[in-house]
Amino acid sequence: MAPPQGSRAPLEFGGPLGAAALMLLLPVTMFHLLLVARSGPARLLGPPPYLPGLEELWSPWALLLCLTWLGLQAALYLLPARKVAEGQELKDKSRLRYPINGFQALVLTALLVGLGVSAGLPLSALPEMLLPLAFAATLTAFIFSLLLYLKALVAPASALAPGGNSGNLIYDFFLGRELNPRICSFDFKYFCELRPGLIGWVLINLALLMQEAELRGSPSLAMWLVNGFQLLYVADALWYEEAVLTTMDIIHDGFGFMLAFGDLAWVPFTYSLQAQFLLYHPQPLGWPLASFICLINAVGYYIFRGANSQKNTFRKNPSDPRVADLETISTATGRRLLVSGWWGMVRHPNYLGDLIMALAWSLPCGVFHLLPYFYFLYFTALLVHREDRDERQCLQKYGLAWHEYCQRVPYRIVPYVY
Ligand SMILES: NC(=O)C1=CN([C@@H]2O[C@H](COP(=O)(O)OP(=O)(O)OC[C@H]3O[C@@H](n4cnc5c(N)ncnc54)[C@H](OP(=O)(O)O)[C@@H]3O)[C@@H](O)[C@H]2O)C=CC1
């Protein structure tokens, strides 16, 4: 058994107590949102309309569907890739290799779903199954996290994540012990981060759009906007799949319940909340307002994509002509930090763009309900906390150079505000 590593790494998420609370709170919140979205008053902060019994949550068909979906996405992951990318350098100086075929998986899934629907697959029945599907996904994530925890017990010390190895069972189960759990070349974290949950999210959105068309003759403009914006976000993530290899989740966090549940259950079932809300609470939306909301989404996307691409290009090749003229500061590690361009505006311009898009996804749902703004509120909290975690990691990595960066670029996410 590998000895616990990084036991002196500071505990995050409020330690074992915080981890235990989140393990309970996250699934409860997800089921609350699913129940409230279809209720008349759709009150985010009120009690759920009723408490579902086990017979409403548990369905062997939903579990079978969930496992078939995972199997399909795993099969698409294993197809030949247009490119194989190398990840960041690991503790033992090696680099892992990752297939870049996520966009291909999205296109093939769309083709398969299109074929299925034209052959009579009742996709619009999916919204009625969201509750048992979410339950099956939660169960799958829990069992999967248990297996990951057990796998980490026999992993070499060099394979363990910097956090998630405190020696406390609950905390380590939540955060995840192993950094890049794999069987042969199949990387579980990389696979889960981008495929089943993200593609599942747009599929659920599409099913909600189709059910709205069945109910009301055609999908509403608001439903089209939400579907379009979120499809763009998912397609972008898969098109720029390689960029995920430099995110905190892949480089720093272990693979445990937080990411397994987040990827497999939280993302598809709570990120589709706006479309769920719109199915049960249609909102009038005219073209002038719709155009304005499209503009907000476009501005958010422009900042998000510009900032993420600039950093990735710079990290891959600092002499690339697109970034070679940007001002930088040197650090003791040999890596440099950008202090002009997007990264000279605020220290997390990509978060700013992401938040602006999050707002644009809620606006088509009107301003009379708080529920569709849940994603924006949760995401603000997630990114503020994430930014704080990243700052601490960067301070540890870059020391004085990070202090200098903070002085030169004083705002974290929103210029002149935060
Ligand atoms: N929709 C969702 O639910 C979520 C979306 N996201 C999105 O994922 C994306 C990735 O986010 P995340 O992984 O948190 O963080 P970032 O992509 O912002 O990565 C942070 C890292 O970037 C490097 N960095 C920071 N400042 C500079 C600089 N000035 N110059 C060069 N490199 C710098 C540092 O790593 P190093 O120096 O080691 O390269 C730092 O650790 C974001 O767009 C975010 O909005 C994130 C979470 C959830």
Ligand SMILES: CC(C)=CCC[C@@H](C)[C@H]1CC=C2C3=C(CC[C@@]21C)[C@@]1(C)CC[C@H](O)C(C)(C)[C@@H]1CC3
């Ligand atoms: C507390 C809680 C709910 C934890 C789980 C958080 C996860 C849901 C998110 C952590 C980081 C994520 C990222 C994306 C989706 C959400 C999770 C998994 C992401 C794949 C979305 C698409 C983006 O373009 C991205 C690839 C940059 C992004 C990466 C981080």
